Every structure is written in structure tokens, then in C-alpha cells.
Amino acid sequence: MKCRLLTAIVILAAGSLGAQSRPPGAAGAAPERPFGTLREQAEIRQQWLKERLETVLPRLMREHGVHMWVVAMREYNEDPVFKALVSPTTFFARRRTIYVFFDRGPELGVERIALGGTSQGGLYQAVRETELAPDGRPRELWGKAQWDLLARVIRERNPRNIAVNISHTHAFSDGLSAGEWEQMQEALGPDLLRRVVRAERLPLDYLAIHVESMDSIYRQMQELVHEIIATAFSNQVITPGVTTTEDVVWWMRQRVNDLGLSTWFQPSVSVQRRGVNMADSTAPVILRGDVLHCDFGITALGLNTDTQHMGYVLREGETEPPAGLKRALANANRLQDIVLAEMRPGRTGNEVLASALARMRAEGINGTVYTHPIGDYGHGAGPLIGLWDRQDGVPGRGDVPLLPGTWHSIELQATTPVPEWNNQPVRMALEEEAELTPEGTMRWVLRRQSEFHLVR
Template sequence: MRALDYLLAAAAVALTVGISTSAHAAKSPRIQTLPPLREQAKIVDAWTEERKALIPGILRKYGIDAWLISQREYAEDTVFWALKEATQFSARRRTTYLFLAHPTNGAPSSYQWIENTPLVWDELTSILETQQPATLALNDHAELAFSGGLHAGERDAIFSALGSSKWTGKFVLEPMLGIETVATMVPSRLEWYKKMMETSWAIIEEAFSERIIKPGETTAWDVEWWMREKIQALNYTTWFQPSVFILNKDGFEAMDDPRAPDGLIEYGDILHCDFGVTALGLNTDTQHVGYVLSPGETGADIPNGLLEGLEKVNRLQDITRGNMKIGMTGDEILKASLDQAHGEGIQGKIYCHATGEFGHSAGTVVGMTNLQEGVPFLGELPLLKNTYYSIELYAEHFVPERNQTIKFPQEEDVFWNEETESWDWVYGQQTKFHFIHTQADKGVQSQGEL
């Protein structure tokens, strides 16, 4: 498919899903300052209360009467981190939650204990005797982290404390309880998530500029550590070490350990970064590409093969986003997306995941780098709405000017838009390279630049 064909196809997908692919590309992203810590805590706690209020409805959705979550300090259930208060840094003593789908006689729908005596089990048993749930869910799935956070020792303690088969015989496993609780992003979170994504874009834009990179002097790891220091200086943090690849030298193969090899950045290099920030209990995940202009070169001189490579991976992003239908499994979305991409002559790999509460958060996955025919367990889950996803993938493209097939990676976060019933970019989609200018052309702008 020629470059023009990619652009036309991408535009068609954007119209289909009701999204502008570069809503923010026309303006330069800015750093968004975080509020004071006390204010952050108020914001996060309000989000948590909104989420907790949804849990009884989630129980009813899956036909579960009660849900028991229990953990000890430093041995927390995965779901704990979505339920805790902002000023809690771990579970205290034994921290136990009980949620009810159909509380009777004016009883509350949720309970919490922080206790290091048998009192918690006495009171829990009393509530169960009063409410008489027919099913009592535990988080003990063998394969799904967000549904399997109950530690073995705590599970033994629960069985011992509740004693008779009257209650232990009612224990059930419903993996979607933990997954949907963590995956659901309440609407009030979106404003700050957009600000965090803009901050990520702004840091990447500065990192991939002549302010930070001096060809022949700066290395890939220099840029990585600059990004870490920048995050720290802004009072953000991150959930993984930033990586910077030199695509024309290192190649690119997404790995479970994405640490890129170090190397000197030189004129004509094609750069790639994998980067995310963490704040307010949220995580972003972004991959962009840049190009180091040679002396006397401007953005208008970039090899056409590189432009076509970026257009191709943008198209693969749009294909994937367009196939993400609510209720489909990740494996079904993966197959539909790859079939459509291959039909258009695009080769690459897709490995999209939920993000937000965790960097790799609760929800189905659409492929993994080593699993392009389906992902056991995670790929079999249904796609949920009201969550955030990273559209993460790469496309292969032969660049004739380099006589080289290059893998062009991209990653942008999307959110479920209830009004349009589609996946919208949280901040935007990178459709143009970041350019690292030389001193001679510093400040020169061209049509090909962000």
C-alpha cells in the first residue's frame, strides 16, 4: 500500500470510530504541574469512593452475593491497591473487606476491618449469618493476577476461621470481579489522565530535541537517565525504566525486559523511546520515534521511506483500535486486526494491554510479542468499556534509502468514550517524527515536524 493509500485508509477509520487522530498534534504539549500532596490525596480518595460504589453492581452483574478480600501487611491482594486510601502505603495488620450484592435490613453493602485479633472473624461470621449469601467469592485464580491475589496462607486462615462447611462450601471463584473492579476508570479520572499524557508527550518532545541530544556525544542511556531525572524533578514517578533504541543500529524487538543497549547517537539515526509517568494512582504508556537531522538537513529532507514507515504503523494502530469491540475477547480482536492488516499488506506485531491503575492493568490483552495467535487466559477475557488501553504494536517497513527493513514501534493510550461509543486517544497520536536539529538549523520548522 502506498503512502497516500495509508493516509486515506487511516482517515476512513478515524471517521468510522468518530475520532480525530491528531487532535493535539497542532500544538506543543506542555508539562502539567501536579497539585500539592494533600490535594492529590483528596482527588484519589474521591475516585476510590466512586469505584467502591460500583462494586455491588459488579457482583450482581456476575451473579455473586458476597465478595471477601483479605490480606496481611506486605502480602496484599492485587485488588487492595485499587481500594486503599491515598495515605495507605500497605495493608495494616490483617486488612479485610466484605462486599454484598443484596444487603438486607438496611445493612451497608461494604465492610472493612483492620485487626490483628480473631475479632474480624467473629464479626464477619455474624454478618454472614445475618445476610445469608448463597455465594461467597474469593480471589484465588491460578493464572490471572487481578483475580488471584489471595495469598495461600491467608486462604488457609479464612478456611480455618470460618470453620464449618456451611460457609466454606459456598466459596466460589469469579475472576471478573477483580478484573472489572480494577479495570473500571470512573469518568472523573479522565481530566487528570489527559494531563498526565500531555506531560509524557512534553517530556518525550524535550528528550528528542537538540536541547538534550548532541550527535556524536550523547548516548541512548544518557537520554534514558535524563528522562528519569526529569520525572523526578517534576514530582512524578514512573513504573518502568525509560528505554531509548537506535532503530537503524539496534533494530527493535519488544522484550519482556525492554532495556535498550547503550550506543552513541549520531546524525541520521532513527530513535525510539518507551516511556510512562505515574501519579495520582495512574500510569501512562507511550512510544514515539525521532530522527536526528544531519547538518544542513531540515524536516523536509527526511527520507520518504521513513515517513511511509510511520504512516504504516499509524494505520496498524487505527486498524487495531477500530477492531476493539466491547465484549469481544482479546484473541478475537487480535485475529481480526491481523487479518485486516495482512490484507492491506502490513506486517508487524500487536500487543495491546489495559493501563491506568497499573501500567499493565486488569483486562484482556490483544496479543503479546511472542503470542500472535492468541494469549492463554488473558486473551480469552472480554474487552470491557470504561477503561484505558495502550495501543502498542509495531509495523515492519522496507526503507529503500537505507536498504533496510525497520520495525516502527508506536504506543498511545486510549479511553472509552461513552458519548461516541468508541476508543478515543487520551492526548493524541504521533503522526510526525520528533526532529533533533543541528546547531546550524536549530529552530527551523518544516511541514514534517511536530
């Protein structure tokens, strides 16, 4: 009996993510390690980094006319682009780290220099002082000498321009701290300072674009997210009249933790109830007839997801949700169709928003669109397509064009009167990851929700 119980637990833990969904090299992964061991994950992420540095970065530097890019930071005050420039075994900058990227042309490629820190697995030329420490090892760069070396590196290469990460609009392009900038100015002097430019799109686009080898892992992440939500919005977790929304939230959070993964925000679960305003309710008990909503995301292999699904708790005698609720969900699905159809390479977020909302209104749907990029960050780099409270466009952040090879979290809501609820408006808020492919077409990373999760 004890042996059978243990076997059942192991099988249940494996869920639907079997061996076929594990990354290459993870054949020996335990059931509770859906993406393999940390070591296996690090090997995959290192390959992604190499591809991005060797293929994505050179192309972007040339597209944006950047001859040299300098990214300077100190430990615990890292530039937002840091995580996309370093190996998965590097968690923070080393003392002060200055990365220099110099474009030597298509034949020689982009030279990558680390003034401080390591070579990141051989991907950078790591420079240290010639002076030796008492134990005979070269000293690490420190203080003014590090800035002086930066100036020398720049003068030796004589770039046409020097891009730095300063921006009033994009957080991802504003990673150079005031203290580092002041010291950099002093080291470079007036002649080199005249070459300094703010190339806001370079770090923004570098973070936004993923390499195709990431796609299979990202799809597996979506599979896991859908699996967790399906279980959370079922009788395995919810007992009507007993379970609270907070119980479900913490079950989801714990499930992710048990899988050796993490979340980038606290999950949420909310309720809409016939004839009751639940807006100010705190951790209500879930009852039969309730409409459920969750907002949930995971972090794995340095990538993030963001998903919102709807559920319904069947009343006694019901076998499916009322027709009015299904129609409300269909309206939200239709709004998803409209948004995806309007997302094309080169269009700005604000252009997509305006055209999508015009089509939505023409079809009689009452909704809002607040779609965002996703990937290295949950609210990622790239164009915003609306904010929930800014449906007339987002100046600056919404003026960025859509790029092929990017992921977007299609976040929106449609509100529909439901006849079975005395025409009470019911909000269907959905969120699902989609990709603008390298070929320029939109597709769901996995699939979208088109039917309610049911608690029986």
C-alpha cells in the same frame, strides 16, 4: 541578571502545563507540581475512590452474581485490588485487613465493612474489638478472633455466595494468599465453605473500569508525557555525536523525579542505524541519520501511562526525514487505525487480535500487535490483545471481553523496508493510550504520534 535568570528558569520549568491544565483546587500549585500538592492530589483520589465504591462496585457485583465479596490480606502482602479499595493515605494493609462487601440490594446498596484497618475516610464501617487496651482504647482485631468475627459477620448476613480472590489465570484475581485461605477455611467451616466461589471477573473488571472524573487528569498526564518525550528527542537534550542513549534515559527519569512524580519502569531509548545491526549495542552514541525509539511511562495520582514514540536525527543538509522512513511511520499509524476499529465492547482480546492481524496482512503491512489495558497498573487488568511473541492469541488472558469505560495502551509495531537505507527493514514501534468510552467508541486519550520528533 540573577533575577532574570531565576525568572527564566521558573518559566521553563512550567512548560506547556499551565494553570489551565491543573486539577481543580490546584490553582496555587508550583510550576514543578503539575498536578498540585500531595494534599490536593489526595482529595481528588479520595473522590475517585468514593465514586468507584458507590457506583462501579455494586454494578459489577450484580452483573457477576456476587452477593458477598471477601478480600483478606496482611501487611506487605496486599491483594492487587487493595490499591483500588483504599484511600490514598493508606499505603499498606493494617496488620491483617479483611474487607467485606455485602450487596443488600439496589435500595440499600453495598455494605462495606473493614475487619481491621481504618474506615478509609468514612467509606467503610471499621470494626474493632469490644475489649479495651490498657490506655482505654478498643483493641485492634488480632489472630483467631478476627477470623471468628468474619464468620459471624457472614452468618448474620447469610449471603447466597461468598466470592474470594483465587485464580489460575489472572494475577489481579489471585490476591488471597495460601496462608489466609487456609485460616479462612478453618473459620468458615463446611457449611459456609460450600458457598464460596471464585468470581475472577469481579476484581478484574473493578480494576479495569475507571470513573469519568479521572479522564481530565489522565489526559493531562498524557500531555506531560508528550512534552517530556518531545524535549528528550530534541537538541535541548541530544547533541549528535556526543549524547548516548543512556544519557537520554536518565534525563527522562530525572525530569519525572524533578516534577515530583515517578515511573513504573525504567525508560528505554534505542537506535536503528543505516547499514548497522544495533540489536546488541549498549548505550550507543547517537549519530546523525539515526532513528530513535523510546518507551516511557509515568505514575501520578495512582495512575500509569505507557508511551512509545519515534525520533529522527537529521543529517547535515536534511530538513525532514527520508520519504521511506515517513512511509514506515505511516504504516504503523495505519495499523493503529485497524486495531482501534476492531476494538468494540464485548469482543475478546483474542477476537480483536485475529481480526486486526487479518486486516493488517490484507493491506500488506508487516507488523505485530501487543496491546494491553492500563490504569491502576501499567500492565493493567483486562483483556490482552496479543503478546509480542504470541500472535496467535493468548489463552485465558486474551479471552476477556472489552468493557466500556476502560483505558488501553495501543502497543504495536510495523516493519517496512526503507529504499533510502538500501531496503533495510526499519521497525516503527508505537504505543499510545486510548479509551473505550462509556458510549462504546474508541478514541485517543490525547493524540497519537504521526510525525517524527526531530533532532536538528
